[in-house]
Structures are given as C-alpha cells and as structure tokens.
Amino acid sequence: MKAYILEEMIHPEVKELLPRVEIAVVPVGSCEQHGPNTTYNTDTARAYAFSKQLGERFGEKLLICPPVTYGISTHHMGFAGTITLRPETYIELLKDIAVALHKHGVKRILFINGHGGNTSSLNVVINSLKYSYGIDAYYSGMGFGVFDDAVNPELGWSEKRGHASESETSQCLAICPECVRKDNLQKGEVVENFVIRGKNNPFRYGGIAFQWERDASRNGALGDARKSSKEEGERLNNVALERVSRMIEYILEHY
Ligand SMILES: [Zn+2]
Secondary structure (H helix, E strand, C coil): CCCEEHHHCCHHHHHHHHHHCCEEEEEECCECCECECECCCHHHHHHHHHHHHHHHHHHHHEEECCCECCECCHHHCCCCCCEECCHHHHHHHHHHHHHHHHHCCCCEEEEEECCHHHHHHHHHHHHHHHHHHCCEEEEEECCHHHHHHHCCHHHCCCCCCCCCCHHHHHHHHHHCHHHECHHHCCECCECCCCCCCCCCCCCCCCCCCCCHHHHCECCCCCCEHHHCCHHHHHHHHHHHHHHHHHHHHHHHHHC
C-alpha cells in the first residue's frame, strides 16, 4: 500500500485524507553519538524509515508525521556533538505536536521511538495527553528492544549489545544504510563496571542518571558492529514490524 507521509503531501491531499486517518504516527529519535559506527541521526532515521514501512502496511489509516530529531540524550553528553533536550522541554514539545494533530481531527497519536532514552518521557507524555487533554496516545519501540529475543543465536552476537552495536547497525543496514560507516565499524569499548543493565546492575531496583562513557562504553558503542549483517537486520526488522503492527491492529480494534 501507499504510505501517507505528511511532509511530502500538499494541503488539498491532507485535508481530503484526514477524516479517514485513524492514527497519526510521530517518529521520535535523537541527535546522539553512535561511536565510530553510525551517524548522529541513527535513531531518528531508523524510527522514520520504520514508520514509513508501517504506513505501507496500513495505508490511509496512518498519517506518517515528520520525525522529532532531538530527544533525551543526557547520558551521552560526554561525547562531543550530542544534543539533548531537557525532559521538561521534550515532554512539552511532544504534547504540542499531539495537540496540533488532535485539533485537525486526528483521533489517536502513536509515537514510534528509536531511542531508549526517550522512554520515561514518553510515559509521562501519553499519560498527560490522556488525562489532562483527553487525547488517546501510545508509543512503541521499533529497534533492538523489540526484536532482541529473536536474534539468531548462531551468529555469535555480543552479549552486551544495543546502542551502536551489531543489533542496531544491522537494522540500519536494512532500513537506513546511509547512517552506517561500513569502512569504520569498530568493537565497543565496554567498561569494566558496566552498570546499565543485567543482573549485576547495582541500580536494578532503583535508578541513576548514568553517564555513558563512565558506565557503559568508552568509545560510545556496545557489542561489535563488525558483526553486523544486512540480512539479519532485514529479518529482525520484519519481526519488529510484525510485533508493532499487531499493537496497531489491537488499538484499531479496541480503542
Ligand atoms: Zn541508537
């Protein structure tokens, strides 16, 4: 099916389409370092490409909005060039976008999130939209958080993977290959006191505003992006597409 992409349309087309739109999809990403492996727009480009693929599945039921290119990247500020918003700013920004879409008659908003750092703010946003503004809003991941359990174990991928690793880079190779510096792929310099996840995470039952270079990786990457594979990226991306499509179908049916 044809995807309906707002920034590529003209006003008469949008006006005509809007009454049939069931959900406005807003891709959200980050402007954040991904070590030597992929560019600063990695999370934004993945979220936007993935959203367009959802648009191809659902046609005019979805209006694919322009991506939000900045996010919550406080934990990556130790790396030059990363730009973060304060959570307060970010939450208001996303709410403004949702309110504008709602004013144009869109019933529901779905944020497609390419960056884990945005998640806690997205929870605030959807709750605030629902209970303070009466707007139905949802969010979903689209990356390794969604497909990680489906990785082919025979590929021998790193245990500490995710950001700028083989899992994220493989998905980039499949859906936004312009983000990948294929000639420069490097293994993540994961720190000894890796505290951001797993059983040994001392903050497992609490929280910390962690710093990536101290608590995760010195060169900004996890895993080993040299093991990236376009084929596996395509397969995993399809897993994510299926899972997120099921969520959308559920929303369409029940809410
Ligand atoms: Zn990323």
